[in-house]
Amino acid sequence: MIILAIESSCDDTGAALIEDGNRILSNILSSQDEVHKHYGGVVPELASRRHLESIVPVLRGALDQAHISLDQVDGVAVTRGPGLVGSLLVGIMAAKAIAHAKDLPLVGVNHLMGHLLAIFLEQEVAFPFIGMVASGGHTSLYLAEGFTAFRLLGRTRDDAAGEAFDKVAKYLGLGYPGGVAIEQLAKRGDPAAISFPRAYIAKDSLDFSFSGIKTAVVNHVRSHPPSNDGIADIAASFQEAVVDVLVDKIIWAARQHKVDRAVVAGGVASNNRLRERLMKAGERLGIQANFPSPFLCRDNAAMIGVAGYHLLKRGRRDGLDMSPLSRWPLDKD
Numbered sequence: 001m002i003i004l005a006i007e008s009s010c011d012d013t014g015a016a017l018i019e020d021g022n023r024i025l026s027n028i029l030s031s032q033d034e035v036h037k038h039y040g041g042v043v044p045e046l047a048s049r050r051h052l053e054s055i056v057p058v059l060r061g062a063l064d065q066a067h068i069s070l071d072q073v074d075g076v077a078v079t080r081g082p083g084l085v086g087s088l089l090v091g092i093m094a095a096k097a098i099a100h101a102k103d104l105p106l107v108g109v110n111h112l113m114g115h116l117l118a119i120f121l122e123q124e125v126a127f128p129f130i131g132m133v134a135s136g137g138h139t140s141l142y143l144a145e146g147f148t149a150f151r152l153l154g155r156t157r158d159d160a161a162g163e164a165f166d167k168v169a170k171y172l173g174l175g176y177p178g179g180v181a182i183e184q185l186a187k188r189g190d191p192a193a194i195s196f197p198r199a200y201i202a203k204d205s206l207d208f209s210f211s212g213i214k215t216a217v218v219n220h221v222r223s224h225p226p227s228n229d230g231i232a233d234i235a236a237s238f239q240e241a242v243v244d245v246l247v248d249k250i251i252w253a254a255r256q257h258k259v260d261r262a263v264v265a266g267g268v269a270s271n272n273r274l275r276e277r278l279m280k281a282g283e284r285l286g287i288q289a290n291f292p293s294p295f296l297c298r299d300n301a302a303m304i305g306v307a308g309y310h311l312l313k314r315g316r317r318d319g320l321d322m323s324p325l326s327r328w329p330l331d332k333d
């Protein structure tokens, strides 16, 4: 079964062809970082306009790369939400047009489900597992019980982890998106130099809060204007504080739910400090930590194809009246 998948929920336009829910025939992504970096964040109006320009070339690129014609496609999957409505609409309209013209089944996919299933493009992971999505828009923990069965265990009460990386990077003048810039700079810094707050909220809570640490970084810089080396210490100490909380809560979730596997996805999952620390903690505690390759951690259409395959296989269909959803909790599917 070959699925044509489309992703346009935020600032990346993606199209992919996926066979049997686990094999990438093609996976094309057009990033808009060049557009939004001037503003230090995604500008919704510019994002939808750029999606409009990119969607047809990206779709054509995916079909060409896979050497597949639309006549060989068995179904169309598209991100329905959560995300920016103007951005989502572009992908959804393209998906509807193709499904209608070629008389193909259409399914709207929850973007978070896509992130959690991206790992299956590279390896099998047995259910149940603890799934974390840590990106620019989300920091959520799930109990994944099957390909279409996810239970929300905790989420951020304010900023997402990636958003904290982006805001701190912007404040330190490191550019956008900030995660990679902070990780690079942190390599030269001391993670124990500054003790930034770790927001655990309450004992055993699986919710997150990242707005306090951003304020703590701003206050620290105001009271101790840093030298060049000092900025690297701030980056390393900030990263360590975020990683500490993410690792601890993944482990807590695994223990609370008696699960010995975890999958971490979303842009922040490409952070090497997070990967090392979780792998090490997992080895010590008998919890297997799995991460998709960095390209599959970030937003992409291939992951939407995996989710779309499992939904279509279970008979899920959406009509041509499907609307975008700016909010769409995964466990209320």
Ligand code: KG4
Binding pocket: 010, 134, 135, 136, 137, 138, 161, 162, 163, 165, 166, 177, 178, 179, 180, 183, 266, 267, 268, 269, 270, 271, 272, 297, 298, 299
């Ligand atoms: O999944 P993604 O590409 O898009 C969203 O759905 O948000 O995630 C982007 C986010 C950005 O906030 C970016 O700063 C963060 O992921 N990120 C990182 C790293 N690479 C990307 N955060 C920390 N370390 C990284 N290496």
Ligand code: ZN
Binding pocket: 111, 115, 135, 266, 267, 298, 299
């Ligand atoms: Zn995402």
